[in-house]
Amino acid sequence: MSAGLRDAAASERRAPRIGMLGGTFDPVHLGHLRSAVELHEALALDRLHMIPAPQPPLRGRPQxxxxxxxALLEAGIGDTPGLYADGRELSRTGPSYSADTLAELRAEYGPEARLVMALGQDAFARLADWHAPERLFALAHIVVVARPGYAPADSPRLRELIGTREVADPETLMQSPGGGLLRVTLPSRMAISATDIRHRLQHGQSVRYLLPEAVERAAVIRRLYQPSAAPSDDRTGE
Structure with missing residues (x-):
């Protein structure tokens, strides 16, 4: 191995591996949490920030x-190693964009950190429509998590955005701080629907084994998903 390759390998070993997983988490369910655990393992992350979005512009308003x-996310994560409920986007005024969150994480963990933004296939399919999508790659890697029964073709705009960024495995991805793309299929692939969970809670049906017990208990006790629940006061963000 050349001196340059040894230096690069040593730098990679020293650099922290940090993930960002955003979403509405409305509510967080076992599919979200199991995917987070498996993503943490697959990429050998030191920490995975799970970040609720106040109001993504390309989706409907959370209930x-x-x-x-x-609070539900914190209850669901509990003491799970490596997962962190991060509420930083809730304190912003005005739009909350993923690129801004990545910029904050990059500043916190340093230029050599291996920073990853994970997202599902449905969100990835619309990545070219996001605010400043090129900036995402300038700040971090993007990891696309396959969703059971969903395999859309990349649009021409998305293919142009991807260019030659895609790599085949996590170790290749982690050779640099950012700028790459990796598609992963996680082992469990739990097809749990937050929409179905909300419907069940609204109609008094069981959500046992779809939510962590702490999340189920809090949602039921606080009647968060009942028709009389208070309207959302979330701000717009991505």
């Missing part, structure tokens, strides 16, 4: 306010 969704 429950962001602070309540963050």
């Amino acid at each position: 429950v306010p962001a602070k309540a969704r963050l």
Whole structure:
């Protein structure tokens, strides 16, 4: 191995591996959490920040306010090693964009950190429509998590954005701080629907084994998903 390759390998070993997983988490369910655990393992991450979005511009308004969704996320994560409920986007005024969150994480962990933004295939399919999508790659890697029964073709705009960024495995991805793309299929692939969970809670049906017990208990006790629940006061963000 050349001196340059040895230096690069040593730098990679020293650099922290940090993940960001955003979403509405409305509510957080076992599919979200199991995927987070498996993503943490697959990429050998040191920490995975799970970040509730106040109001993504490309999706409908969440039913429950962001602070309540963050509290459910904290309850769901509990003491799970490596997962962190991060409410940083809730304190912003105005739009909350993923690129801004990545910029904050990059500043916190340093230029050599291996920074990853994970997202599902449905969100990835619309990546070219996001705010400043090129900036995402300038700040971090993007990891696309396959969703059971969903395999859309990349649009021409998305293919142009991807260019030659895609790599085949995590270790190749982690050779640099950012700028790459990796598609992963996680082992469990739990096809749990937050929409179905909300419907069940609204109609008094069982959500046992779809939510962590702490999340189920809090959602039921606080009647968060009942028709009389308070309207969301979330701000617009991505």
